[in-house]
Amino acid sequence: MVKSRDEPDRDPKIQPPSYRVLGFVYVSIGVLVAVNSFLYTLGILYLPVSTYSLICATQLAFNALFSFFLNSQKFTPYIINSLVLLTISSTLLVFNPESSSNNSTTANPTSKSSYMIGFISTVSAAAVYGLCLSLTQLAFRKVVKQETFKAVLEMLIYQYFVATCVIFIGLFASGDWKHLNQEMKDFKLGKLSYVMTLTWSAITWGLFSVGAVGLIFEVSALFSNSICTVGLTVIPVLATVFFHDRMDGIKVISMVLAIWGFISYIYQHYLDDIELRKKTSRMVSGSEKSDYDAK
Template sequence: MVIFSLLLLSGQSAATLLGRLYFDKGAKSKWMATLVQTAGFPILIPFLFVSPTKHGIAQSNQTKPPSTLILVSFYTFLGVFLAAYSMLYTIGLKYLPVSTHSLICASQLGFNALFCYFLNAQKFTPFIMNSLFLLTISSTLLVFSNDDSGDSNKTSKGKYVIGFMCTIAASAGYALNLSTTQLAFRKILKETFRVVMNVIIYQSLVARCVILVGLFTSGEWRNLRREMKEYELGNVSYVMNLVWTAVTWQVFSIGAIGLIFKVSSLFSNVISTLGLPIVPVLAVIIFQDKMTGVKVVAILLAIWGFASYIYQHYLDDLESKPKSRIVNDVSVVERA
């Protein structure tokens, strides 16, 4: 679980900053910026041939294997959905300062909680409710502040609103994707290392095909060569930005889906919000984004909300240990 969390946090932070760097240095193609979010999946194919040890991800779901039609439908749904909210995410990142964009993404936790309640029978305790409330408020605060004059990404008020709405919609889409994936693991998918890789690879393959259609239909592909030549950091840096953005998004995907598998989609989303303080601080250093008072309050609320959620998991762990001990004692007695 720790490894998956580190992969999620590092991949998310690096991919967000690289995405902002892409637009800041002169690139303009929204479709290309969206494509690299899913294009890195081939690097995961060798893992399909890795046989995990007995101590790795276990196969705890012994349900009947789903039919090919169900699997194709499921992966197609996830892929199309991934392409849609990835484009919305890209538009938000283009029109908003990276610090503001990252904090608004905290709203995905509130959406995820709602979807988990209906799809995954998630139980809500006072500490979880407090966590969701604080994390949602931390992003909502940013609606009332468009004081970004000192930020690297200067946009009109109209584009700011478009960026905000697209980021909210992308957060809702991502949350629904997580909850649907958790439901699939519980109902139709066998919980194995290979299946986790399949979910990432096949949904990314479908998403890439959808985005490629958009790239060529929109005509943006004609401007890519000129965009690379005009990139402020040079041709090599342009290519390396796209390559490493693709890689870091796949690192993030492994961490996110791994946490869904090991714990829950809501926990995966909470770990994602842990990256909120990381990205804005790095954005201030790298992109000279302005750290306003509203952003500072939003970060503190996000940290408080995360701590509240982790404390609930700590209480759950304390409660489960006596039960596990009783079960083990009974097993020992029965064997005797």
């Protein structure tokens, strides 16, 4: 339920959490974000863009599962239908013959094991992402307890600062930093394009994160994830146009099921909104009647 903007930003009756508790929350979620980023990177390394994006749609199913246990999310027939369709949608991609496609960026594009590594990594990343969203909502409700814009920014800044530190440690510990200069030189579009790609990727991902956490702040983690998922169904089409990925029958069926699953969830949200408006209308009518009787 969206808060009224006339409400005060901070309830004086609620004691702010200790810095130790907040630090534990930010560090825990930040580490999960770093792990999530690594798994997503490993997935896109071994999978074509269109296959990768469709597998990412499973994050909604994982998010719903975690929301059930962590955020007391209620399941309805439409939400269950959505989860089933999205699960089937991603499972179909296991049988995708694209594991032998020349679109793979691995050294051995015909390797079935490489395709499975990419598949498992991407599914795991989707699960971790769903967990991060549910934990963020839980942190707002149980720890922060003050859903203010400042709290949203602090949640973003601190957890991503921790994630950045973890990624930098991994970068230098693995020795991959030694290859960055050569990677920049080998970039087909040139060094400037390499830097601009990284810069704009960081900026757009930051904007996406603000929007995602903002939706958690306003509604719920599951709603935030459902909005994000709709964009994933468009990526295979764009990948076909710009990266010349092959749109075969399995992908088409998978994409249709993913869209169907998303629409099913949105329809449930629409029904919930109608029911909420009816309850609000009855409460207002009852209040006005009580005021009239009192007079």
